[in-house]
Amino acid sequence: MRSGCLRLLHGLLCVLLSLSRAGAWDFQPCAPGCPLYSECVNATACRCKPGFASTSTEIFTNLLEICDEVDECKQNPRICKGRSTCTNTQGSYTCQCLPGFELNPEDPRLCIDVDECSSGQHQCHQSAICTNTLGSYQCHCRPGWEPISGRHHGWNSIICKVKPLFTWPLPPGVHSQSLSHFTDKVNNLHKDVKPIQAKDTIQGIVQEVDELLETPGDLETLPPSQKHCMATHLLTGLESALTHLSRALPEGTATFNYSAGTQVSLEVQKKGICNVTFSLNQAKMQLNWNKAQESCYKGPSVVGLVSTPGMAKLLAEAPLVLEPEKQVAPHGTHKDLLPRVSPILLSDVISAFLSSNDTQNLSSPVTFTFFHPPVTLAPRHKVFCVFWDHSQNGSHWTTAGCRTVSTGGGSTTCHCTHLSSFAVLMAHYHMQDDDPVLSIITCVGLGVSLLCLVLAALTFLLCRAIQNTSTSLHLQLSLCLLLAHLLFLTAIDRTQHKVLCVVTAGALHYLYLASFTWMLLEGLFLFLTARNLTVLSSSSRNRLMRRLMFPVGYGVPATIVAVSAAARPHLYGTPARCWLNSEQGFVWGFLGPACAISCVNLVFFLMTLWILKSKLSSINREVSTLQNTRMLTFKAMAHLFILGCTWCLGVLQVGPMAPIMAYLFTIVNSLQGVFIFLVYCLLSQQVREQYRTWLKRIRKRTAEPESYTLSSKAVSDAS
Template sequence: RHADLKRFSAHVDVTTDPVRQTGCCLYSRFHSLAPIVALTPQRLLSDSFLRTGLGAKGEGCALSALEDSRSSLEEPGSHGCCPWRVHSPERVALPPASLVLTPHLSSPPPPDSRAPCPAGFLVLLLLSLGLAAQNLRASASTASAPPGCAPWCPRNSVCVSATACRCHPGFSSWSGEIITSPADSCADINECGPPLAVSCGKFADCQNVDGSHYCTCSPGYGLVSGATTFRNESENTCQDVDECQQKPRICKGRSVCINTLGSYTCTCPPGLELNPKDPNLCTDVDECSSGRHPCHSSTICVNTVGSYRCHCHPGWTPLPGLRDNQNTTVCEEVSFPIWTPPPGIQSQHLSHFFERIRDLRRRFQSASAQDTFKGLIHAVDHLLETPGDLETLPRSEQHCVAANLLFGLEDVLRGLSQALSNGSLTFNSPAGTELTLEVLEQGDRSISLSQNRAKMLLNWETVQGSADSGPSVVGLVSTPGMGKLLAEAPLVLDPERQEVVWETHKDLLQEVTHVLLSDVITAFLSNRDTQNLSSPVTFIFNHSVTPRPRKKVLCVFWEHSGNGSGHWATTGCTMVGTRDTSTTCRCTHLSSFAVLMVHYNLQEEDPVLDVITHVGLSLSLLCLLLAALTFLLCRAIQNTSTSLHLQLSLCLFLAHLLFLTAIDRTEIQMLCAVIAGALHYLYLASFTWMLLEGLHLFLTARKLTVVNYSSVSRFMKKLMFPVGYGVPAVIVAVSAASRPRLYGTSTRCWLNTDKGFIWAFLGPVCTIFSINLAFFLMTFWIVKNKLSSLNSDVSTLKNTRMLTFKATAQLFILGCTWCLGILQVGPAARVMAYLFTIINSLQGVFIFLVHCLLSQQVQQQYRKWFKGVTKTKAESEKYTLSSRAVSDASKHSVEN
């Protein structure tokens, strides 16, 4: 066997003389003998083998060589074929019959004995190899075979008896399963090859191993269970593996994976191609450098990932109807837009202005666009600073000139900006005109343009527009002198705003007039479609005039009309907030015209009422504070009624204080709404405590005995705080949740009258007034019966009289006041307004008068406090005089 040959060849050193031993003992021939080295010595010496394998001539040589090798193992010598020295070396341990052959070069053979028998060497070599292999197998079998077994069983077999062996499963021999000849061997059975091919099924391959086999799914397929091998077709569950779902992605970058049966394919989108070094990766195709682009000669090819675009040269713009940065873009050089004067207006000064514009147009070059911008601004400033005969034109014609300037300036600035490269441009003229312009590439950030008197905030979508591509332009120009031409321009409020204004101010609204608070500014974009912007634009105006509290500030824009003129309009523009010298507006369109602010005048309120309110509320606050301190510190009157008076005084004090200091704080809408909500709660709480006072008076009148009065006190202590503060809180919470935007008006931080929201206050007030009126009538009836049944000298009668007086005063002070407020309609509105203002502002004075100054117990307490203060002051003065006397006496004694 080949294995035996290899083991034996490790111990055999064969070296031949290339001159004298030509072709006789080559080492390569030694290796070619591997297929027959398994022959045993008996077969080598058999007659049939010698005759058929070596021929007649080699038979004698083989026998002679064999006999000589056996008789002279230890003696060096030469034999017929080749000179050999046969010995057993000490450096290698071999089985007993092993022979090692080395050429005997020290004593070369004589020339006449070179090769008398041609096959002698082959016979000797085969004999030696067979003996060595046989001895090796015998040695191994003898060492491992149990007694009674054949010692010559080959590898991959098991002993059956002393004369037979059986191959292991998966192996076979020449003679079958049972081996009876030592010359047989057990070889592996290839189950995967014919004729015993094993079927692994569809999409699977058979893999042979020593003594066995296994099946695997073909590449691109896998078992459902996730295993890697199986035995036969019955266990085959191979199905296609979707490589496109693997993580990480097998197709890299922007390549698209397409799954196929047993495989996959990576494809590239247009503009990309597969990388030759990595077939799973798509790389960009540079259409510009490869020359595969159809860009017009008026454009520059710009390569992008997966595509390309054609960009106009600096100072060039796309032809009308075409877009920049497209594959089909065709450009022309930027030209100065045509600006025509307003028709029908005769003005020499205006004619000079348009002559300067035509001169700028003739000399315009895209490379010097910035100089043209400056010349244009100077021309506009000269016209506005020295209007000349424009001042003599009628107002309507002046408005037409202003509209023409606004529209033409916007159109020319937009057109000339296309000749600018990306970046910013800022120019401030000596006359105060400011130009801020920015050319931007595509992006998604917010854009801000700032000037000394204005600021504009907008996002990229608003600047670019859905139909634009490439660089976009956003600009802002402020012209202080434009306001002269726009003086007394008409103002048109949108119907909804006009209705709100009329509903809010009613009789206070005079003829609407307006005054410019800020400079006229013009905003222009490369996006010409500014009628309905995707997102609003925010403007922040700085103005030197501070709006007065009773003035309404409006954010307006100049709306062009068909006759070449126009008017101020408010549609689409809202005021976010105003504070001192700054106002913020938000508009959903630009209309290619100016955005500015105006305000309209409201009729001033009666100054007498204003003085009465401030003086009366100030006096009322002082009296309420004194009353609250009295109710809190006077021990002689501490009872349930005093607790009710104290809570009422505190609520009215806070309500009047907030009304006096914050009712006009309408600058910040959110703050105004909070103030309105707080006033709503405090006044409702005051009326609720009034209701509790009326209930307490009624219960006290019914039960004048001490026992009954004590039970009334216990009942009121449990009831008053949850009702006094809880009921108003519930009403305000429901109102704020249902109509949060109706807290605060344009002139007052109070409830809005729109949609009847004012009844969130008037409804509870009318209900409380009705209940208090019922309590008063019942209390009056009870007191009348008590007066008729009691002696006038009894103290209870005196207390009841005082109780009746307090009930009457309480109803008048706390209930009738707001009835007068509701009656402020018709011809008597002015009278009712005076009565309401006087009585309402003096509520604190009435409470202090009725519950403090007219109470004998409180009067006694005041006298006690006054005496205590006077006594303390006298003692302090006496102590001061004594100290001075002692000091003077001490000083006099020292001098003596």
């Protein structure tokens, strides 16, 4: 039995030794009796588990030590991040998020906001709009809507209805049974309207407007002023109703047609494309979608176009008010073109509206194309793009903010910088009666100037004693003014042939600009002459002028006219005169260079006077030099008066002094040729001597036949 026990003990030791060699048994002695919430380190020491701590050291040997729980939330108050709270647990902690937040999957200590609107966790009614907030959301009504029940914020649901902003009360001072019946039916349509009924409500309102315009009843018996008031009432009310109701429509395009011809085209989008085009039977609109979007509103944006041909019954005899337009032609022919009181309505009345609040000052114009019956414009007829203005000064058509781009072939294109109700009108012009005194002064003055310019040109060509660079300048100036005055007298009023009128306006533009350019060269030459007065040789100055004369004198005005004609060829010629049209500031294609040259000539004049003053006060008192200096002084003063000041009077024809300035401008400017002949011919000693020589030759030639006749008679008597 003893041997059996030994064999059993020996076998057990072999098993333990094999397990130890195999690594299956690692025996490490551990301290017995470690306290609660601790673990042994070795045979004699213990330490507290994670989440617990001893009152002494981390590793202890005293078996009576106590491991207390650690409160991580108090120990590190910021251990949980974001909108969360820390909760202590047995040996650990947890982070709990506030309502409206959730734990970040990547960081369990961080809470992030929950977007209830995008995730569908909100309780907003379908008639309201959900807006996410930090930790919550808000339910609110669209602009133009109001809540029926509930609160405007939090997670409580609210139900919205359209505000009664488009109720149409009877306009003051208008008494009509048809209008009263219409108002009652429209006001009943929007009571307790729900978003799903917005389309039906729109159709009902437009249907009522269409029926009223088709059968206006006693509205046709109202005075014109009350009819215009009714038109304003219907146009503004319809625009307001459609603007607010269409926001409840689903995204997309909707078009409605009615029996009297009324058409409505709407488009609702959240993110609009760059450009949109609306097409109706008689009109088309093109605009950039960004104009329809409101920066403070995240709901859908709306663009709409309404055509109401029946509105023409109420807008008959409506007045047209034009922006101030003055047609100014040379020589004092100052005309005001005024339309008659009753223009002709060519197109349907269309109304354009946006969900955006600011539609009166658009950053870029909106393009409208109106389709109407083809018209042949008679003389003094013009087509206008207009809008219906219902300001405090009364309702009327006006062209403010709208520009007629093109017309013809049964369509008219307009650019407008605001939105309202638009149409195309044709107005018949009448001109104010001409002042007969101004007409007589113009004809007589230009006639005398033409004669003087012909004599001056012949003098500059035939008088060899005065032929030099200065004479060449005088000759070119005289020729340009001669042709301009002749063309003005013969063709300025011939507006019957449009092409011929355009050519005449372009030729006058060129000739008058060329005259101004030669005036500038005259001033430059006078300045150079005064500066080089004491220099014996002036060949370099003459060579410079000969090189500059013709390229500058005829090339600069040709360039200006070419650019003007290429930019706006349709603005050559007006209904009254074959001259530049004042629309879009086109007349400044002539006034701008003219004013600039006048200012430069004034500078040359002042510089010339300064140089001459120093020469007059110099010690050198030679008679010839003094005489030349005085003559240059006189020419400089005459040059400024003749060539610069006369045209300044034309620009000053404004205000109460306009009639006086018109007379002065007409008298002085029509006598330019007389002044040129007087200064450069009659007051020149060399020219006067040449005239005497020519007169002596003429007398001698006339005297020779007379003497021959007398001698022949005497011989015959003697015989």
